[in-house]
Amino acid sequence: MTYVIGLDSSTQSCTGVLADAATGEVVGEARVPHPTGTRVDPRAWLQAVDEVLARLARVGRAEAVAVGGQQHGMVALGDAGEPVHDALLWHDTRSAAAARALIEEMGGAQACAAEVGSVLVASFTVTKLRWLRDHDPAAASRVRSVLLPHDYVSWHLSGRRAAPWTDRGDASGTGYYATGRGEWRPDLAAAALGHEVELPRVVAPGEVAATTPDGQALAAGTGDNMAAALGTGLRPGDVLLSIGTSGVASTVSPHPVADGTGTVTGFAAADGGFLPMVTTMNAARILDLQAAWLGTDHAGLAALALESSPGAGGAVLLPYYAGERTPNRPDAVGTWTGLTTTTTRADLARAAVEALSCSLADAVDHLRAHTGESGGRVLLVGGAARSPAVQRVLPGVLGASVELPPPAEYVALGAARQAAWALSGAPTPPAWELPGTQLLEAPATPEVRERYATLRDRTSDWT
Ligand SMILES: Nc1ncnc2c1ncn2[C@@H]1O[C@H](COP(=O)(O)OP(=O)(O)O)[C@@H](O)[C@H]1O
Numbered sequence: 524m525t526y527v528i529g530l531d532s533s534t535q536s537c538t539g540v541l542a543d544a545a546t547g548e549v550v551g552e553a554r555v556p557h558p559t560g561t562r563v564d565p566r567a568w569l570q571a572v573d574e575v576l577a578r579l580a581r582v583g584r585a586e587a588v589a590v591g592g593q594q595h596g597m598v599a600l601g602d603a604g605e606p607v608h609d610a611l612l613w614h615d616t617r618s619a620a621a622a623r624a625l626i627e628e629m630g631g632a633q634a635c636a637a638e639v640g641s642v643l644v645a646s647f648t649v650t651k652l653r654w655l656r657d658h659d660p661a662a663a664s665r666v667r668s669v670l671l672p673h674d675y676v677s678w679h680l681s682g683r684r685a686a687p688w689t690d691r692g693d694a695s696g697t698g699y700y701a702t703g704r705g706e707w708r709p710d711l712a713a714a715a716l717g718h719e720v721e722l723p724r725v726v727a728p729g730e731v732a733a734t735t736p737d738g739q740a741l742a743a744g745t746g747d748n749m750a751a752a753l754g755t756g757l758r759p760g761d762v763l764l765s766i767g768t769s770g771v772a773s774t775v776s777p778h779p780v781a782d783g784t785g786t787v788t789g790f791a792a793a794d795g796g797f798l799p800m801v802t803t804m805n806a807a808r809i810l811d812l813q814a815a816w817l818g819t820d821h822a823g824l825a826a827l828a829l830e831s832s833p834g835a836g837g838a839v840l841l842p843y844y845a846g847e848r849t850p851n852r853p854d855a856v857g858t859w860t861g862l863t864t865t866t867t868r869a870d871l872a873r874a875a876v877e878a879l880s881c882s883l884a885d886a887v888d889h890l891r892a893h894t895g896e897s898g899g900r901v902l903l904v905g906g907a908a909r910s911p912a913v914q915r916v917l918p919g920v921l922g923a924s925v926e927l928p929p930p931a932e933y934v935a936l937g938a939a940r941q942a943a944w945a946l947s948g949a950p951t952p953p954a955w956e957l958p959g960t961q962l963l964e965a966p967a968t969p970e971v972r973e974r975y976a977t978l979r980d981r982t983s984d985w986t
């Protein structure tokens with residue numbers, strides 16, 4: 524049996540799977556936490572991936588490896604290839620003003636989306652470069668190259684014996700890659716940072732980029748959401764809902780998108796197509812926070828939420844605790860309403876689950892409105908997809924059934940599929956069959972979304 528390894532170097536952890544290259548059957552899995560925060564020393568990711576690989580090596584040897592990584596993070600390297608500043612991550616909002624300035628420099632939102640695929644928000648790498656120029660010019664002057672998290676981890680795995688590389692999927696989240704044409708715009712990176720920088724080579728889908736010191740093939744790697752699409756076998760018309768640190772509604776398309784409203788980001792996919800996507804800043808951590816506040820764990824929170832009923836006794840939460848990206852309200856805060864002396868702990872738990880579900884439902888609506896696709900499957904993955912309360916509430920809020928694949932690390936699995944593809948030399952990825960999905964259905968609860976929409980729209984001018 525030939526094994527491959529797929530890695531998910533995400534916001535909260537590094538997860539690796541050892542899988543059969545022919546079938547995708549997972550025979551080993553390891554997970555090591557990452558530091559918390561929206562700015563971190565990227566060298567911590569290297570320690571985590573080394574530990575994950577050491578654990579998987581005890582199960583079996585892989586012939587190829589690929590890295591899926593959190594998108595957008597700015598890994599700014601100096602002459603010696605060492606970080607000159609902490610990595611600013613996708614959910615760091617300090618560069619929101621820089622995003623607005625760069626949009627103007629590009630001729631406005633529609634021109635920006637038409638050129639780089641998306642209207643810039645603070646998540647994008649290019650806005651972080653501009654922030655660095657303006658707020659730490661000494662560090663900015665020392666930057667010689669800029670990588671994304673998955674590139675930095677991949678380069679590490681090569682023993683830095685090859686020039687750094689990336690893929691078009693993750694490159695499309697930088698803000699200096701012409702997604703429709705498939706080429707860097709180094710001038711945009713230079714304009715943001717104030718001087719030219721080296722950008723990694725873009726490796727074609729399915730290609731071998733380098734080898735590890737042990738001779739294992741290293742694939743291009745990609746962004747975590749691009750990998751998730753590979754891992755779930757996403758088809759045109761389907762919507763993949765991922766509830767991790769970020770909330771993501773994504774679909775695959777043969778055509779690029781350019782949404783001048785900034786709601787849909789027009790990324791490239793890992794298989795050569797495109798990945799229109801809507802991302803929220805607040806997702807699984809809505810439930811983490813609520814569980815902590817209620818003094819319980821995930822299982823306890825789910826049980827409490829299911830003791831309440833649709834509408835949570837009138838309690839409504841707008842969950843923009845970390846600011847919000849969709850809608851673009853970087854200075855927003857969490858907002859509760861409808862609390863009375865009769866509100867119970869169960870109602871508070873349910874309101875958090877309903878808020879998460881409504882936020883995701885808005886993302887699905889935006890995605891489908893822009894792509895014109897409707898009626899396809901809605902697939903649900905990510906850590907918080909494991910919640911029985913999410914599984915019960917989400918279909919009612921969406922007003923549609925949801926397909927729940929077996930719990931698995933779909934980002935890492937997608938990366939493993941890419942590694943198997945690179946190993947095969949075939950023109951397309953291996954056809955790994957997704958195990959049977961569970962169909963989640965519930966009576967529609969339109970009144971829940973209506974109350975959420977009222978609170979969302981009433982506070983639209985609040986910080
Ligand atoms: N059973 C569960 N119910 C609710 N949330 C969960 C559950 N299991 C894990 N989570 C949450 O899922 C998140 C991790 O999901 P993951 O998809 O790995 O995130 P990321 O890819 O952003 O690191 C954490 O916030 C964790 O608390």
Ligand SMILES: O=C(CO)[C@@H](O)[C@H](O)COP(=O)(O)O
Pocket residue numbers: 533534535592593594595613646696746747748767768769770771802
């Ligand atoms: O910013 C985005 C997508 O544009 C996020 O989806 C990041 O890619 C982080 O992913 P997770 O850590 O939530 O998996």
